Amino acid sequence: MKRGPIMRSEALHPGRVLAVARNTFREAVRNRAFLGLLLFSVAFILSSILLSALAVVGEGARVVVDFGFFAVALFAVATAIVMGALLVYKELEKKTIYTIVSKPIHRYEFILGKYLGLLTILVAQVVALGVIWALVILTRDGTVTFEHAKGMLLVVMEVGLIAAVAMMFSAASNPMLTGLFTFGLFIVGRLVYLIEEMLQAPKGLFVDNPVARAFGEVVVAVFPDLSVFDVSQQVLLGVPVAPSYLLHAFVYASAYALFFLVVALFAFERRDFT
Amino acid sequence: MSEAGSEAGSGPAPRKVPVLAFEKLSKEFKLGLRLRRVQAVRDVDLEVQQGEIFGYLGPNGAGKTTSMKMAMGLIRPTGGRALIFGESVERPAVRRRVGYLPEHPYFYDYLTGFEILDFYGQLYEMPKKKRHARVDELLTIVGLDHARDRTLRRFSKGMLQRIGIAQAILNDPDLVVLDEPMSGLDPMGRKEVRDIILALKEQGKTVFFSSHILHDIETICDRVAIIINGRVERMGSLGELLTGNAGLVEVVATGASPELLARLEGDGFTAAVAGHGHRLVVEEGGLDPVLRALLDGGATITHVEPMRESLEELFVREAGAHHAE
Numbered sequence A: 001m002k003r004g005p006i007m008r009s010e011a012l013h014p015g016r017v018l019a020v021a022r023n024t025f026r027e028a029v030r031n032r033a034f035l036g037l038l039l040f041s042v043a044f045i046l047s048s049i050l051l052s053a054l055a056v057v058g059e060g061a062r063v064v065v066d067f068g069f070f071a072v073a074l075f076a077v078a079t080a081i082v083m084g085a086l087l088v089y090k091e092l093e094k095k096t097i098y099t100i101v102s103k104p105i106h107r108y109e110f111i112l113g114k115y116l117g118l119l120t121i122l123v124a125q126v127v128a129l130g131v132i133w134a135l136v137i138l139t140r141d142g143t144v145t146f147e148h149a150k151g152m153l154l155v156v157m158e159v160g161l162i163a164a165v166a167m168m169f170s171a172a173s174n175p176m177l178t179g180l181f182t183f184g185l186f187i188v189g190r191l192v193y194l195i196e197e198m199l200q201a202p203k204g205l206f207v208d209n210p211v212a213r214a215f216g217e218v219v220v221a222v223f224p225d226l227s228v229f230d231v232s233q234q235v236l237l238g239v240p241v242a243p244s245y246l247l248h249a250f251v252y253a254s255a256y257a258l259f260f261l262v263v264a265l266f267a268f269e270r271r272d273f274t
Numbered sequence B: 001m002s003e004a005g006s007e008a009g010s011g012p013a014p015r016k017v018p019v020l021a022f023e024k025l026s027k028e029f030k031l032g033l034r035l036r037r038v039q040a041v042r043d044v045d046l047e048v049q050q051g052e053i054f055g056y057l058g059p060n061g062a063g064k065t066t067s068m069k070m071a072m073g074l075i076r077p078t079g080g081r082a083l084i085f086g087e088s089v090e091r092p093a094v095r096r097r098v099g100y101l102p103e104h105p106y107f108y109d110y111l112t113g114f115e116i117l118d119f120y121g122q123l124y125e126m127p128k129k130k131r132h133a134r135v136d137e138l139l140t141i142v143g144l145d146h147a148r149d150r151t152l153r154r155f156s157k158g159m160l161q162r163i164g165i166a167q168a169i170l171n172d173p174d175l176v177v178l179d180e181p182m183s184g185l186d187p188m189g190r191k192e193v194r195d196i197i198l199a200l201k202e203q204g205k206t207v208f209f210s211s212h213i214l215h216d217i218e219t220i221c222d223r224v225a226i227i228i229n230g231r232v233e234r235m236g237s238l239g240e241l242l243t244g245n246a247g248l249v250e251v252v253a254t255g256a257s258p259e260l261l262a263r264l265e266g267d268g269f270t271a272a273v274a275g276h277g278h279r280l281v282v283e284e285g286g287l288d289p290v291l292r293a294l295l296d297g298g299a300t301i302t303h304v305e306p307m308r309e310s311l312e313e314l315f316v317r318e319a320g321a322h323h324a325e
């Protein structure tokens, strides 16, 4: 019996992770529902041309910029939540997982590959929508600067984090709950900065009620502050986004994403595929 | 590593590490909110040696699929363990030398026949050129050349089963675990799979497979285990297990005249009508006089065969005995 290759392939192997990632991307590209959503979001952004026509003279480009930020983030977040919730679940439900985890691949490599594939899909989506958006701005006589691109980069970071959250929940529950929890986290995350402001206010609910205050503090401490990734107002005001800010946001998103992914990995490592 | 001791010159020959071993393998499922327990596999001990074709046989719900999934690390045992080449299958490096066909295999249906096998090849870290060549070779082996560029969504059940076989032998494995490999296949397909399994044996590989089609097990297995209700009830070579009617020989002859039959009847042999001729059951020792009598009487002997209990009869007997308990 040959005994040679038995020691190989114990460590993480990028080739296997990439194979899963590439295939995840390919699945999305061949999925009619996803292509439909993409088409719809393009139409949605194009529709801001009509919206801008209603704006006060000279404000057309502003409307388009603001609307674009909103639309790109909206569709990317929706994709992250829906795909993140379904990605691993479908493998279990359709039992395609059997022929994969019985191959010499670590389970964590599979999850990492799935996540990387989803990330690639999200980047492609944001880039595609971002380009359409930029073209729309140009037709409205606005200017497209590097700041807009930075804004899109921050959207990618945000949805990267959201996708990790969805994968974590989906490793332990069904897509309905995953979608609900992840959407909830997204909403709370977007509102964390408000709670933070209220906690610092000299009066109000958080001063009068100690229980509410403790609750508010826990929320602020635990939930990621997703407003970090929304620089639309800053870009509209023409204030440049500092590179150090981008770096900070990147580290912030990565730390959270890593944490959620690791939880997902552990949950996945333990489970039976029945 | 457990092959140590093989250099110990004196003493009895060291036992070879079994290719696949179940040691007190057990699995208990918890069902529903009240966690009702289902003991799917109970203390199964089993060893498959290199070069064997081992048949895993049992009625529906006996625990075949569950134990095979434990062998592949898809399900964790609640007791005992499954070893492949003496090692835990949880190590990816062990799985590198194993191929697995799940029951009713499911695949990414948006990929083509070529793409899906190419994808699996990547999980084995096969270099691209070698991989593509191997995939094309496999498509030929399982008879799917014509469907190379068709998406799996458009595959028939039997064609998917063939993809399943192909991915199970993609890496030229030393051990192949097949959960009902013939299911969903037409007679041609069944014969092809049988030939693939026999070819694997010829190459010194080990095959562990479950099947409902007793004829398939009977014709190719070296040993079988019969699992019923989670327990292995019988295990051994077919010769050992199928001993029910040992010593009896079946004779079929055509053209026997009524007088001849009457004479034989007088000697204590009853001839039953079988097809165009007559069938007699004779004890091995008393065969010669009967054959001579038949030939002398002008009959043509079309069939002489030692009678063996068929696997089916054994299977029904075992399952029935268990049911009666």
Ligand SMILES: Nc1ncnc2c1ncn2[C@@H]1O[C@H](COP(=O)(O)OP(=O)(O)OP(=O)(O)O)[C@@H](O)[C@H]1O
Residues within 6 Å of the ligand: A274, B029, B030, B031, B038, B039, B040, B058, B059, B060, B061, B062, B063, B064, B065, B066, B067, B103
């Ligand atoms: N996920 C599960 N949860 C609870 N019970 C299960 C689960 N999977 C299998 N079982 C039970 O375990 C027992 C064995 O099932 P298994 O699928 O291993 O049988 P099998 O021998 O493969 O049957 P078949 O010939 O029908 O494929 C059955 O009683 C089944 O109901």
Ligand SMILES: [Mg+2]
Residues within 6 Å of the ligand: B064, B065, B066, B103, B179
């Ligand atoms: Mg089964």
